[in-house]
Amino acid sequence: MGKTIAEKILSNHSGRDTKAGDIVIADLDFMIGQDGTSGVAIDSFRKMEAKKVADPSKIAIIIDHSSPSPNEGVSAIHKKIREFCLEQGVKLYDVGCGVCHQITPEQGLVVPGNLVIGADSHTCTYGAINVFSTGIGSTDLAAGMISGKLWFKVPETMKVNFNGQLPNGVYSKDLVLAFIGQIGADGATYLALEIGGQAINEMSVDARFTISNMAIECGAKAGLMEADNKVMEWVITHSKKKPNPQVADKDAAYKQVVEIDVTKLEPQIAKPHTVDNVCGVTEVAGTPVQQGFIGTCTNGRLEDFQVAAKILRGKKVKDSCRLIIAPASKDILMAMIKDGTYQSLLESGALAVTPGCGPCVGTHNGVPSDGENVISTANRNFLGRMGNRNAFIYLGSPATVAASMIEGQITDPRKYL
Amino acid sequence: MNLTGKAKLPTKKIVNDINTDYVISGRYKFKIQDPVELAKHVMEDLDPEFYSRLEKGDFLVAGTNFGCGSSREQAPMAIKYANISAVIAKSFARIFYRNCFNLGILAIEADTDGIKEGDELEIDLNGGKIINETQNKEIKIAPLPPTMQTLLADGGLVEHFKKHGGFKI
Structure with a gap:
């Protein structure tokens, strides 16, 4: 054998x-x-x-x-x-x-x-x-x-x-x-x-x-x-x-x-409060969100930010939202500065925190308020994960988070590509 | 080895997929190094009253995939210092299961359906069963893997290493 x-x-x-x-x-x-x-x-x-x-x-x-x-x-x-x-x-x-x-x-x-x-x-x-x-x-x-x-x-x-x-x-x-x-x-x-x-x-x-x-x-x-x-x-x-x-x-x-046949797949979302509570983005599109987060060991790499920057270029994060970005390493941060991705995201209204885990683990850098919805590129959406058990975390790709920040609601990124 | 205690169910129900963030939240595990203080926040996000319902020697009872998620050893540590003497679940996530025995905590796989909050249980490890004295029922338990029996008998991995100077499993 x-x-x-x-x-x-x-x-x-x-x-x-x-x-x-x-x-x-x-x-x-x-x-x-x-x-x-x-x-x-x-x-x-x-x-x-x-x-x-x-x-x-x-x-x-x-x-x-x-x-x-x-x-x-x-x-x-x-x-x-x-x-x-x-x-x-x-x-x-x-x-x-x-x-x-x-x-x-x-x-x-x-x-x-x-x-x-x-x-x-x-x-x-x-x-x-x-x-x-x-x-x-x-x-x-x-x-x-x-x-x-x-x-x-x-x-x-x-x-x-x-x-x-x-x-x-x-x-x-x-x-x-x-x-x-x-x-x-x-x-x-x-x-x-x-x-x-x-x-x-x-x-x-x-x-x-x-x-x-x-x-x-x-x-x-x-x-x-x-x-x-x-x-x-x-x-x-x-x-x-x-x-x-x-x-x-x-x-x-x-x-x-x-x-798994990927050819008919649409962008996916994990709904609160478990990672296996997954649906297509169209099912939850329109859900209001107050905070977006792009980063983590899951999706904090250069191409993740490049995709987000491309979607947000020439557009703004909606006033009702805040978009937090955390490059997964200093090398990635430097590469983002070099190729203009960093400036582009900041011009669109993103705020950047230190390379590291950012708000993913609920200790700092963006603990959501009671009743708020967060759309995040992280890997976990457990109740209380980001430091508040009265908040709701949705997980998606960097493209989905970027598109959602433009509209202030969960948004299918395909309309911005 | 026979242990007796009361069943304590987070949210007073049999819950599946209780993750280690629920056992001890990230906002506590990072700033509290004293395990006795940490234990006061056990299960807080899932069931804020859980700690106040505990009595010494209780068994924590849950459904499938208990301890999924983060590798944080503060999770079994909080359970241990909350004076819970064993965790009984339908199944366990891998890292948590291993961490339990590394800390000398007994984790038992058994069909927990039907166990109610406050039921008086007796764990009979040699007999391979749990006796629910409140309901007058017996539940079969899965035998412990030999490696886990060794770690448990030594009182955890720290004591195992002190005794043998390395792994002897």
Whole structure:
């Protein structure tokens, strides 16, 4: 019997010929933490009575979730992280560098075939460049830092094929929302996804990150894609590390195969308060919105802002709305300044916050008021997610958010393309 | 190992897809480092009265996909420091399930339909069942995976590492 990508990467890192269901202790290529989880990881590290991390060159901590600090409680956590990184020789990406899931691939910290953990659920993002990367808790991160290893249950795999050519105005965000709406919030629990098909092959690497990023929203452990030429070119531009790309065998065993025809898809919206509460944009078009947000590890990349800027060019954000943008990294911010996207969005009435998670996690940078509706490019719309349990969060693509800001209501972006 | 306690259901109903943002909101997990203080906000966004209904040794009871969403370990930590002695759900999200055992918290998969707020339950792990003493019913429970039994027996991953100097599973 052949192997899936997940089985191959976990075999390569455990020195064993593993198959789905096996429990393995595997060597980690890289691990990350962020400011919401690393404080607890450092506490666990101390409680485990460890003195040194196994290999500081395989660890990065990124301060992105509440960055810069909005209050003294967060400041204390940031201080603890800075002191730990200095003490252990661990690379710190401090306030303003960007979101961990943009920094990690962009700075070349991970390459195809790697096994990576992160104390953040959206660590699955790097699956788009053929990295088996998965979210874990803080104490698992501490164990990983100390030993360089972690135990894994080798997952079964669900294959997902996005077939056909993407229609105009429909983006990778719409694909992943449609998929999650179809299989549900626990549709892939404990499974690795192998994502492919014509629509994936034809999209940019940045667009692919959006899809792998949201694998966790249906419970998946990883959101793996093959490393095609586009990925290998992207990786060589960003990293000096040696890639070891993995493809599934033709006779690999899949728990389930899901085929999705993208050719008739319209822009998708996840309605409050769950990510799998998905409909076509026409069903909710006209719903008033007071705040828009473009950014996050899902949709805070250069092409996301370029799409939004194109729709908003020569137009204004409606007076009843505010549009917040947060580039996913400083490099993206600099690229936006260079190509005019930044100025264009600001001229249309957007306001920009520090590269990082922005208002996604509800700690700062735009907590909505009671009764307000928000349209966001983030990956979660849970009740209270943005810091107010009396607000309502709709999720969509950057194009949908931009179009909605022109009209002050949820709007089908296709009329502005 | 037998445990007894009362069932406590967020919103007093069996709810599916209770995510870790609901268990502990982002606005608390970032600024509160004291787990006892954190525990006072457990389930607040979903059920603001939940914490005030808790008694020591209660079981948190829910439906499918409990603990989905964020990897925040502050979620099982808030449950632990709210003096909840076990979480019983129809199914769990992967990261949360793992985090529970890493913190030495018992998470049990069982068919929770029919369990009501305040029911007196007895968890009989060796017997593979939950006895609902209020309703005089028995519910079968899924056996714990061996890895999780090891972590639980050691009292969590920190104690496991201190005892073995690394992973021994």
